[in-house]
Amino acid sequence: MSKGLPKRSEDYSLWYNELVKKAGLAENSAVRGCMVIKPYGFAIWEKMQQSLDKMFKDTGHENAYFPLFVPKSLFEAEEKNAEGFAKECAIVTHYRLKNDPDKQGKLMVDPNAKLEEELIVRPTSEAVIWNTYKNWIQSYRDLPLLINQWANVVRWEMRTRLFLRTAEFLWQEGHTAHATKQEAIDETKQMLEVYAEFAENMMALPVVKGVKTESERFAGAEDTYCIEGLMQDGKALQAGTSHFLGQNFAQAFDVKFADKEGKLEHVWGTSWGVSTRLMGALIMTHSDDNGLVLPPKLAPIQVVIVPIYKGEEGLAKVTEKVNELKKQLTSNGISVKYDNRDAFRPGAKFAEWELKGVPLRIAVGERDLENGTVEISRRDIEDRKEAKKIVNMDNVLEEVQGLLNDIQDNLHTKALNFRVENTREVNSYEEFKEVLESKSGFISAHWDGTAETEEKIKQETKATIRCIPFDSKLEEGTCIYSGKPSKQRVLFAKAY
């Protein structure tokens, strides 16, 4: 383990990359743009999955699995969707390799094994799924159809970053079909609420809920709702999206149902997804210059216990006590790691578990055994002295339970304060540019509602409209760019 992480204030993106690697979350692979998610990182993702999966099931959804490949003819059926993803598709054209006659021991694509129809590696699964739904839906009695799948998708990105943008990523995609427009819209909103609740409660990530503008909308959707978070460097990150698809896919794939009167109608659709990008959001929201900071609810290890001892007998004595503590904590649903590796001294272990973001560390030494105490240190306080306190051995369980709750709340509060402090209303384009340059963050400003203005602002400042927040009040104003009338403020930011 090499020492030292770059400072956030000096080079935020270097800090992020190094942190991801050094904390053992993920690393680059032999495959261009694709990452290896390491066990510790995957354990966090699994906790996210478990929690989201339960929320999906609780709202009536079932899991299923659809193919990785999409025949080109299916893919292009919904034109806007196909067009939107066309530029970033991986395509399978052949199904066989053979020995290269010119190069000993090398393989080549067998030109005789060309597929009659190319297969697109799914960048998203609407096409296959709606093609399937056609067969599943005949009557209003088949509706609503509420399906989710956990899968990998591929989008051939030019520039990639661990978790934030990789060519292959893991996600879940929900795809539902409904008898009425209103029901589909309600579903779209409900799932956005699920995402928001997950982000706030589990990830301690405060998010803004809103609607995307037309140019930021999902290709093939009528409306895209989103949750947006603000990272510590003042850039916004889209953490989840939920789409009202109207009847676009139903029409493209001829998915009709007979209503109670026996009349045939197209169904109404939604889709919604969150990806391993959430890992990036989690990392960038809470972590500090000492390393990762994980909210207790998603931490694979909530408490690490480090023994402090001299000699084998010392370790044996401490271990005896630690085993009691560990049993007590574990039986109360707390995940505990006892780091009894003899090869490292306590200081090195402290640093390592800090880097890995374990919420609580308990140090138990021979001195503690005499005094009947332990030292508990919380990860969410950056100052190492302030983070520590000495606790009576008998109170460890309730202390730990209390502290874990405290940390979860504190992380959320800190992140929320940061967002509030970094959300600014501006009323002129000058001010807009000034804020963007000096402070970044969310900027709440009036916009005339046209794609042209949005595009101009994007070109000139790199800031985009993240969303039109649901809670944006109606108020008369003038567009900061064009001076035309506007009825409400929208949220701008530079984004990941």
Next chain:
RNA sequence: CGGGGUGUGGCGUAGUCCGGUAGCGCACUCGGCUGGGGGUCGAGGGGUCGCAGGUUCGAAUCCUGUCACCCCGACCA
């Protein structure tokens, strides 16, 4: 795809200009002392110098080609 840069033990690098058979730090292995914030001493193991050609008595170093990665742009969850 344009512009810039880098490929040398697991990681980070020196050496490349000016060719002479690869060095350092971290990590690793073994042993000792140590142990309340990244210990220390000693002994050891590990490298087709991205890949393929070429020049040369001799190539990490020079030449040609090629691949990969990083940064900056154009595109994006």
